[in-house]
Amino acid sequence: MLSRVASSMYWLARYVERAENVARFIEVNQNLMLDLPDAQQQWEPLVVTTGDEDEFKSRYADYSKRNVLEFLSFDLKNPSSIRACVCAARENARSVRGNLSTEIWEGLNTFYLEINAAAADPRTRDDPQDFYQRVKQQSHLLVGIMEATMSRGEGWHFCHMGRLLERADKTTRILDVKYFLLLPTPGHVGTPTDEVQWSAVLRSTSALEMYRKKHHTILPQLVVDFLLLDREFPRAAHYCLQAADESLHAITGTPPGTFRNAAEQRLGQLRAEIAFTHVNEVVRAGLHEFIDGLQVRLNLIGDGIHESFFMLRPHASELNAQSMGAYQQ
Amino acid sequence: MRFEGYEVGPFYDEMFLSSGRPRPGAELLVQKIAALAQGELSRRQQAAEQALLNLGITFNVYGDNQGGERIFPFDMVPRIVGAEEWASIEKGLKQRIHALNLFIDDVYHEQRIIKDGVIPEEIIRSAKSFRPQCMGLNPPRGIWNHITGTDLVRDGDGRMYVLEDNLRCPSGVSYVLENRELMKRTFPQVFDDSKVRPVNEYPSNLLKTLQNLAPDGVENPVVAVLSPGIYNSAYFEHTYLAQQLGVELVEGTDLVAADGRIWMRTTKGFERVDVIYRRIDDDFLDPKAFRADSTLGCAGLMDAYLHGRVALANAPGTGVADDKVVYAYVPRMIKYYLGEEMLLPNVPTYLCWEPEQRQHVLANLDKLVVKAANESGGYGMLVGPHADQAARDEFAERIKANPRNYIAQPTLSLSRVPVIVGEHFEGRHVDLRPFILYGKEIYVLPGGLTRVALKKGSLVVNSSQGGGSKDTWVLASNHGT
Known part of the structure; x- marks a missing residue:
C-alpha cells in the first residue's frame, strides 16, 4: 500500500474517532453539570484537558457554556473541533477513495454535509444535545460500514489501528475531566454526589451497563480499573492497545511479542506494562499523573508509526533495503 | 410531465423537429416522459442531485472561496443520438485521431509536413505546447494520443462540426459513466425497450489501452493514475478512474526515480510502476525535464520514459496538436497523411x-x-x-x-435540447465530447459527455462557467418512426 494512502487511512479513522470523543467529552461534562444542580457551571475543564487554552483565550472572552461548545463543536480554527475533525477525515478519505467502499465514502460525506448544515443552523446552538447524539451515531455507523464492507487488508488495519490509538487517548482524557472538575468541597469524595459523577463518566464512555455487569457497585477505583485496565471493554485503554497492537503486527507480519520497528517496540512495551499494572499502582502514582504519562507514550507510538510507515524517505538509495529492516534491535 | 408549450425556436433541437414532433428515435422517450405524473420528473431530478452531493461527485472551482466544491449539475432528460448518425461520427473521429497521431509523430521526427509546405514551421515552433525535449522520441507502439476528448457541436444547419481537440488530459469521462449509473439508479424504467448502447466497457478498454504500452518483457504491468492531488478540479475523475481500473492513484510525492525506473513508495518498501496514466500537464511532469519549480511530478520521470522503462499516456508533447491554430490545419493534415477528405468538418476558423x-x-x-x-x-x-x-x-x-x-x-447557432426548468422544459444549447482511445485499434466510447449551457441563451457549456450535463444515449438501432 502506498505510504500516503496508509497515512490517509490511519488519519481518517483517527479523525472520525476524535470527533466522536469530543462529543463524548461534552456529554460527560453536561451530565456532570446536570447532576450537580447547585454547583456553578464549569466548562473550563473541557478546554484545559484538551490542552488548547491559549488557542481558546485568543478568541473567546470567557469560559461560558456557549463559547466552549462553539470552540469544541464548530470552530474551524480549532483543529480539534468536531467540525474540523470531520472535515479533515473527509479530506483524507477523498485522497484515498479508491481504497474505500462507496458506502464508506458516502457515509463520511453525508456526515460532513450534516455537520455543515448543523453548524449553519442557529437552532443547533440553542439545543445541542441531539447534535452530539448524531455525531456519535454517525461515527458508529461509519465503524459499522467499515466492519461490514472492507477487506481485512492493510487499509483496514491502518484504519483500525488509528481508531483504537485515538480512542485509548480520548478515554484517558474523559477520565481526566472528572479529575479537573472541582467538587463543592473536598468532603464530597466518596459521597453520593461523587458516585453520581463517576456514573456520568461511565455513561459518557458508553460503559455503564458493561461496568455494572462486571463490578455491580460504583467505586472510583473500579471505574478507573475498568476504563484503563480492562481487556474486554472496547473503549478501555488496555483493550485499545491490544487491538491496535494486533493490527500493527497484521500489517508488518512480525510475529506477536517481537518487534522490528519503533512503532512495534513502543506499542508492545506499553501494552505489556498496562497488562501488568494493578489499579492500586495507578491510584498511588496519582490518576492524573498516570494518565499524563500514558498520553506521552501514546504520542511516541504515533511518532513511531509515522517514521516506520508514512515518512517519505528522501534517498532512493534505500530502494533495496526493506523498509521494515531499518530499525533493528 | 408534458412537452406542450416547449418552444423549439429558431434552433436545431436535438429532440424535436421544428414541427414540434419528436425526431425519429426520440418518440419512445418523449412518450415515456409525457406519461409521467406531474412533478415526477422534477422529484427524480432532485433525488439525482442529492445522490450526486452525497456521493461527493463534485468538481473544484478555481478562485471560489465558498468551499470550492460543486456538483456538476445533471439534467434527467437524456440526449439521443441516432444509430446512423453515430456511425458516421465514429468514422470521422477515427479518421481524425489517426491523422493527428501521424502528425504528432511527424512533428517530433522528420517534419515532412513542414518541409512539404502544408503547415508553416512558424506555427509549430511558436505553439506553446510544442516540446523540443520530445524531438526524436519514439513512444511505445508509435502512439502519442492514447486518450482524446474531441468537442463536437451541431450548427443550425444540422451538421456536426469538430470544435476542438483535447489531446492533453481531457476530462469528463467519469461523468459519462456516473451519469449513466445515476440514470439507472433514479429512473430505471426509461431504459426499457430503448436499446441504448452501454458505456461501461470504457474502463476495461482504457486499462487495455494502458497495458498495451507496457515496456517489452513486462508480463503483468503495474499501472498507476498520476493526479496533481485533491485540489485539482478533476480530482473526482482521477479517483474514479483509478478505482474503476483497479489501479493505484498516485501523486508526484509517491513516486521516485532510481536505477532508471520509476517506483512507488509503499508501506513495504518500493514497488515498480510500468505505465502511468498521467493527469498532469507536460510542464509539471518532471522538474528535471520541464518546469523546474514543479512539485507535482517526479524528478527523473522523463529520463526513465525516454529509455523505455516506463510508459506515459498521453505521450509528452502530444499537446502540440491541441493548439487552436494547429487545429485549423487538421483538414489539410488528413489529406496529407491519409489522402482522404475530412469526414467530420472543422468549424471555419x-x-x-x-x-x-x-x-x-x-x-x-x-x-x-x-x-x-x-x-x-x-x-x-x-x-x-x-x-x-x-x-x-x-x-x-x-x-x-x-x-x-x-x-x-x-458564432455558431448551437443546437439545443430540452432541460427541466421547474415544472416545464426549456431549450438550452449543448455540445458533445466523445472519448477516443488509441490502443491496438481506435475505440470510440458510444456517446460521450453532453454538456449543457444551463444559463438561458448562454453558449458556454464548460463546467467552470455554469454548464451542466446529460446522459447521452446512442441508440443501437433507430426504432420507431
Missing part, C-alpha cells in the same frame, strides 16, 4: 496571425467567437455578439499584441 484574416476578425468582432490558442475550459474566450464594446476593444488589443495566440470562428 480565421487565423489572426495571417494579416488579411486578422483584419477580417478585427472588423467583425461583434459577430465572431475569439479564442486564445492555448486555453481551455472556456477561459480566454470572447463571444462577440454577447460581449459589450469594452470587452471587444480589450480583445482587439490582445489580438494585435499577439496575433499568433488567437483564432476566431463564426
Whole structure:
C-alpha cells in the first residue's frame, strides 16, 4: 500500500474517532453539570484537558457554556473541533477513495454535509444535545460500514489501528475531566454526589451497563480499573492497545511479542506494562499523573508509526533495503 | 410531465423537429416522459442531485472561496443520438485521431509536413505546447494520443462540426459513466425497450489501452493514475478512474526515480510502476525535464520514459496538436497523411496571425467567437455578439499584441435540447465530447459527455462557467418512426 494512502487511512479513522470523543467529552461534562444542580457551571475543564487554552483565550472572552461548545463543536480554527475533525477525515478519505467502499465514502460525506448544515443552523446552538447524539451515531455507523464492507487488508488495519490509538487517548482524557472538575468541597469524595459523577463518566464512555455487569457497585477505583485496565471493554485503554497492537503486527507480519520497528517496540512495551499494572499502582502514582504519562507514550507510538510507515524517505538509495529492516534491535 | 408549450425556436433541437414532433428515435422517450405524473420528473431530478452531493461527485472551482466544491449539475432528460448518425461520427473521429497521431509523430521526427509546405514551421515552433525535449522520441507502439476528448457541436444547419481537440488530459469521462449509473439508479424504467448502447466497457478498454504500452518483457504491468492531488478540479475523475481500473492513484510525492525506473513508495518498501496514466500537464511532469519549480511530478520521470522503462499516456508533447491554430490545419493534415477528405468538418476558423484574416476578425468582432490558442475550459474566450464594446476593444488589443495566440470562428447557432426548468422544459444549447482511445485499434466510447449551457441563451457549456450535463444515449438501432 502506498505510504500516503496508509497515512490517509490511519488519519481518517483517527479523525472520525476524535470527533466522536469530543462529543463524548461534552456529554460527560453536561451530565456532570446536570447532576450537580447547585454547583456553578464549569466548562473550563473541557478546554484545559484538551490542552488548547491559549488557542481558546485568543478568541473567546470567557469560559461560558456557549463559547466552549462553539470552540469544541464548530470552530474551524480549532483543529480539534468536531467540525474540523470531520472535515479533515473527509479530506483524507477523498485522497484515498479508491481504497474505500462507496458506502464508506458516502457515509463520511453525508456526515460532513450534516455537520455543515448543523453548524449553519442557529437552532443547533440553542439545543445541542441531539447534535452530539448524531455525531456519535454517525461515527458508529461509519465503524459499522467499515466492519461490514472492507477487506481485512492493510487499509483496514491502518484504519483500525488509528481508531483504537485515538480512542485509548480520548478515554484517558474523559477520565481526566472528572479529575479537573472541582467538587463543592473536598468532603464530597466518596459521597453520593461523587458516585453520581463517576456514573456520568461511565455513561459518557458508553460503559455503564458493561461496568455494572462486571463490578455491580460504583467505586472510583473500579471505574478507573475498568476504563484503563480492562481487556474486554472496547473503549478501555488496555483493550485499545491490544487491538491496535494486533493490527500493527497484521500489517508488518512480525510475529506477536517481537518487534522490528519503533512503532512495534513502543506499542508492545506499553501494552505489556498496562497488562501488568494493578489499579492500586495507578491510584498511588496519582490518576492524573498516570494518565499524563500514558498520553506521552501514546504520542511516541504515533511518532513511531509515522517514521516506520508514512515518512517519505528522501534517498532512493534505500530502494533495496526493506523498509521494515531499518530499525533493528 | 408534458412537452406542450416547449418552444423549439429558431434552433436545431436535438429532440424535436421544428414541427414540434419528436425526431425519429426520440418518440419512445418523449412518450415515456409525457406519461409521467406531474412533478415526477422534477422529484427524480432532485433525488439525482442529492445522490450526486452525497456521493461527493463534485468538481473544484478555481478562485471560489465558498468551499470550492460543486456538483456538476445533471439534467434527467437524456440526449439521443441516432444509430446512423453515430456511425458516421465514429468514422470521422477515427479518421481524425489517426491523422493527428501521424502528425504528432511527424512533428517530433522528420517534419515532412513542414518541409512539404502544408503547415508553416512558424506555427509549430511558436505553439506553446510544442516540446523540443520530445524531438526524436519514439513512444511505445508509435502512439502519442492514447486518450482524446474531441468537442463536437451541431450548427443550425444540422451538421456536426469538430470544435476542438483535447489531446492533453481531457476530462469528463467519469461523468459519462456516473451519469449513466445515476440514470439507472433514479429512473430505471426509461431504459426499457430503448436499446441504448452501454458505456461501461470504457474502463476495461482504457486499462487495455494502458497495458498495451507496457515496456517489452513486462508480463503483468503495474499501472498507476498520476493526479496533481485533491485540489485539482478533476480530482473526482482521477479517483474514479483509478478505482474503476483497479489501479493505484498516485501523486508526484509517491513516486521516485532510481536505477532508471520509476517506483512507488509503499508501506513495504518500493514497488515498480510500468505505465502511468498521467493527469498532469507536460510542464509539471518532471522538474528535471520541464518546469523546474514543479512539485507535482517526479524528478527523473522523463529520463526513465525516454529509455523505455516506463510508459506515459498521453505521450509528452502530444499537446502540440491541441493548439487552436494547429487545429485549423487538421483538414489539410488528413489529406496529407491519409489522402482522404475530412469526414467530420472543422468549424471555419480565421487565423489572426495571417494579416488579411486578422483584419477580417478585427472588423467583425461583434459577430465572431475569439479564442486564445492555448486555453481551455472556456477561459480566454470572447463571444462577440454577447460581449459589450469594452470587452471587444480589450480583445482587439490582445489580438494585435499577439496575433499568433488567437483564432476566431463564426458564432455558431448551437443546437439545443430540452432541460427541466421547474415544472416545464426549456431549450438550452449543448455540445458533445466523445472519448477516443488509441490502443491496438481506435475505440470510440458510444456517446460521450453532453454538456449543457444551463444559463438561458448562454453558449458556454464548460463546467467552470455554469454548464451542466446529460446522459447521452446512442441508440443501437433507430426504432420507431
